[in-house]
Amino acid sequence: MIMADSFCQNAKARASEFSTTVNDSPLIVQFAANTTGDFLDASKLVYPYADGIDLNCGCPQKWAMKDGYGCALLSNTQTIYDLMKGIRNCLPNDFTVSVKIRILKELKRSIEMCQQLEKCGVSFITVHGRTPQQKSSEDIDIDALHQVCQSIKIPIVANGGVKTLLDADNLYGTLKCNGVMAASALLTNPALFSGANVTPLSCIKLWMLMKDKDPNISFQCYHHHLVFMLEKVLTKQQKNIFNHLSSFEAVDDYLISNILNCYTSPIEFEYNLDEFISCEYADEITLKHVSKCRRCGKSIHYCLCMKYDCNNTEGKYFSSYVNDIALCDYTGFDIFDETG
Template sequence: MIIADSFCQNAKARASEFSTTVDDSPLVVQFAANNVADFVDASTLVYPYSDGVDLNCGCPQRWAMKDGYGCALLLKPELIHDLVKGVKRNLSSDFSVSVKIRILSELKNTINLCHQLENCGINFITVHGRTPLQKSGDGIDVDALQQVCESVRIPVIANGGIKSLEDADHLYNTLKCDGIMAASGLLSNPALFSGAKSTPLDCIRLWMDIKNQNVDKITFQCYHHHLVFMLDKILSKQQKQEFNYLSTFESVDEFLLEYILNNYNSVPQPKYNLSEFVACEFADEITLKHSSKCRGCSKSLYYCICSKYDCNDIDGNFFKSYVKQYDELDYMCSNIFDETNL
């Protein structure tokens, strides 16, 4: 999930959040957005390098909800409509636009939302089988997913609780849906769909080789972060603590060779050549629109309709008068998902 606002505004965000290769297709880029301008502009930036965009309406994290991203959009179907239509109007008809949602506690509200999205013209929908208030360890509502699949005409991708190939096969065969999405399961085990129960050694070695071949394209944060997930079921608690504090490519590779790959010679060597990275060039006419934000409405000055911002105001009164103060309300425990008005 890439934050559309940051992606449009910051070159470092674009470099760290998005890269692709010449053979990386089909590719759908998932954005979190809370206004049409950001979503359309971010979609336009990746349009030359991807096959579609997906709007995340399923992230339940507190920071996302607080800022109007992810699951917060489920209570604003009219805004989702505008976001989708904005991209549909501005980009080619063969550019895919999809939406990922979570089920709502009232199944009829979930189905109504799916019908509304279907009428927006989205190409497919991904439905996570938990409500926004459920934890990742809770079971998914298979019956709700089943009714969603039977109620819409567009392709439905089912999501949630996929930790193995058997989980994926079982859910797919139960729902007769159009596809299965795995998220955390694939982070922990990129070879999940091969049937492997945990990350194979050759997968770890392959990630190291890909980094060595493309060290100018893969940041240390990306390299280390993926390994944290991949090694979760392999390392001891003490080893995890040590690994978490490694801060260089060299120290990570030394750790892997000492503790993980010390018997790697007995493991068949993987053969995989990553295709050439695409040199992405993002349109200045879009990125420059987002170079400055209005302090009143937090939108790009280009799109600001807020008359409260005065770039010449230097006496500090602006901040006393207009900056919104957010409390520490825990949105996950509040009544934000009172669906009576849906």
């Protein structure tokens, strides 16, 4: 989920938040937005490099709700419709426009929302089977998802509770939906849909190679994903050491010494990393966003909101949030509680 306003305003945000390769397709970019101008301009910026964009109306995190993003939009459906119509009126029809939502306690409202979105020309809808108030540990509402799937003709992607390939197959078989999304489970195992139960070693090596080829991957991002990918591989003692490493060199040395030579997984895959594209963005879009901050209204030169620094935690991302690293279950973490 990329913040549309930051993406438009700040070159560092664009470099850190979005990258792609020559054969990275189909690619859909998900934005958080609550104004038509930000959403449309951010979509125009990624249009040359993506196949579609998605509006996140499913994030239940407190900061997102407070600022009017994610699930907060579910109580302001007119804004969602305006955002969708804005894209449909300005970009070609073969560029997909989709929305991710959560079901509401009053299911009728969810169904009416999906039917209205269908009329707006949305390409597909992803529906998370929990309400904004539910935690990821709670079961998804299969019956509610089924009713939503039966209410519209455009494709529905079901989301929630998918931890394994078998979970995905069962959800698809039960709902007869058009697709299944997994989110938090892919953090701990990006190769989940291959049938692997733990992150394959080849996946770890690919992430290391991507870091070497893409200079915009920050240490925080690199370390962040490895912590999740190695969750089922490292012991508690190893996690306590690994989670506190604070440099690229320290992380790679630890991987080489403790992981790469002794870790094997049942499923591996061959990979050939394509060249990264050097994205160039339209000045007429980016320049009109830099005169003042849309968040606070101040001149960009005095605004503190946009002092974007992807490395501002100095690599100590997890230790700044967690008191007891050894006992922490990161997949239940508040900051990643959007889907489960």
